[in-house]
Amino acid sequence: MTLLVALVTPEREIWSGSAGLVIAKTIDGDIGILTGHAPVIGVLTPGSLVRILQTEEDDVVAAVTGGFLSVADDRVSVLAAEADLGSEVDVQAVRSELDRLQAESGTVAPTAAAEPSGVVYARALLRAAGQSD
Numbered sequence: 001m002t003l004l005v006a007l008v009t010p011e012r013e014i015w016s017g018s019a020g021l022v023i024a025k026t027i028d029g030d031i032g033i034l035t036g037h038a039p040v041i042g043v044l045t046p047g048s049l050v051r052i053l054q055t056e057e058d059d060v061v062a063a064v065t066g067g068f069l070s071v072a073d074d075r076v077s078v079l080a081a082e083a084d085l086g087s088e089v090d091v092q093a094v095r096s097e098l099d100r101l102q103a104e105s106g107t108v109a110p111t112a113a114a115e116p117s118g119v120v121y122a123r124a125l126l127r128a129a130g131q132s133d
Contacts, residue, residue, distance in 0.1 A: 001035040005052050007062055007078040014083045015060055021053040022076045024069050031069070039072040047120030049086075049128055050078050061086040063124035065117065082121070086128030094129075098122040 002018040022033040026042035044050070046066035053059040067080035101118045115123075126132065 001074060003033065003035055003074050003076050005076045005078070007050065007052070007060075007080065007083060009080050009083050014062060014080075014085060015052065017052075017054070019052045019054050019060075019076075021051075022078075023051040023053070024078065025049065026069065033071050033076055035074050037071050037074075040069075041071075042069040043067075044069055044078070044080065046117060047124040049124060050080075050083075061128045061130075063089075063121065063128040065121050065124075084125060084128065086125075086130065089125050089129035091126065091129050091131055094122050094125045098126070 002020060003022060005019045005022055006016040007014040020034070024031055024042070025045045025048035027045055028042065031040070031042055044064050044067045048064060050062045050064055051059055062083050062085050064078070064080040065082040067078065070077040070079070098119065101116060101122060105116050105119065
């Protein structure tokens with residue numbers, strides 16, 4: 001059996017398909033979803049990653065600004081305010097945007113709680129693309 005997964009934003013469907021495992025970070029901690037998981041609704045942590053593992057070698061990684069995760073009957077819905085697949089991230093553009101946002105806020109490495117939401121999301125985009133910030 002597999003999970004049916006949909007990652008959507010108000011503007012569009014980012015990704016959908018089947019997977020063996022979904023891992024997300026909620027405000028209550030990390031959650032891993034396998035087939036047969038009990039129904040659950042979770043609030044996604046802003047600036048976190050959602051990993052959708054199709055096979056051991058093939059996975060989808062997306063950055064999310066926040067949102068919700070819903071699980072029921074082997075269906076996983078990730079409803080994000082904004083999300084982007086790591087494979088589609090323009091790393092150079094995100095690094096430039098991160099530099100600009102940090103310059104505007106006057107901080108380079110504040111605590112995560114004090115960072116502007118744009119900085120938090122830019123860092124998540126870089127992590128989704130496999131880059132460090």
